[in-house]
Amino acid sequence: MAVAQVSLTKPQQAVHNSLARFKLVAAGRRLGKTTLAVIECLIEACKTENAYGDPLDGSSEVVYFGVDREQAKRNAWKLLKDTARSMGIFVDSHENNCTVVVFNGVHHVTIRLMGMD
Numbered sequence: 509m510a511v512a513q514v515s516l517t518k519p520q521q522a523v524h525n526s527l528a529r530f531k532l533v534a535a536g537r538r539l540g541k542t543t544l545a546v547i548e549c550l551i552e553a554c555k556t557e558n559a560y561g562d563p564l565d566g567s568s569e570v571v572y573f574g575v576d577r578e579q580a581k582r583n584a585w586k587l588l589k590d591t592a593r594s595m596g597i598f599v600d601s602h603e604n605n606c607t608v609v610v611f612n613g614v615h616h617v618t619i620r621l622m623g624m625d
Contacts, residue, residue: 520544545572546591553610553617554597566615577623581606584621592619605621 513590516524520540523531524547533541557563572588574580588608592598597610606621 546588553558554615569621572621576625580621
């Protein structure tokens with residue numbers, strides 16, 4: 509598994525450290541919500557087992573949701589690809605369906621950008 513050093517701000521660290529299954533962040537501009545969401549997606553993609561200790565297989569997917577697909581792509585697409593490359597886990601990306609494929613050391617995992625519309 510790739511090891512990357514990421515520095516988070518105090519508010520980002522508080523969200524990251526939360527044990528809640530679902531995390532809702534009500535914050536203004538420039539807090540780093542998108543950056544944190546991309547980092548969380550990559551952390552999840554690097555996992556080889558779920559919270560119950562069951563192994564994850566190559567069919568695992570991680571999903572980043574935006575208000576709509578265009579907003580998700582506009583805000584997170586470049587950051588997701590660049591961060592995955594800097595971590596050394598980037599394999600491939602598909603512009604048309606907004607997916608990034610990463611290798612977590614065991615199998616390939618797809619990260620998909622989607623809209624809620």
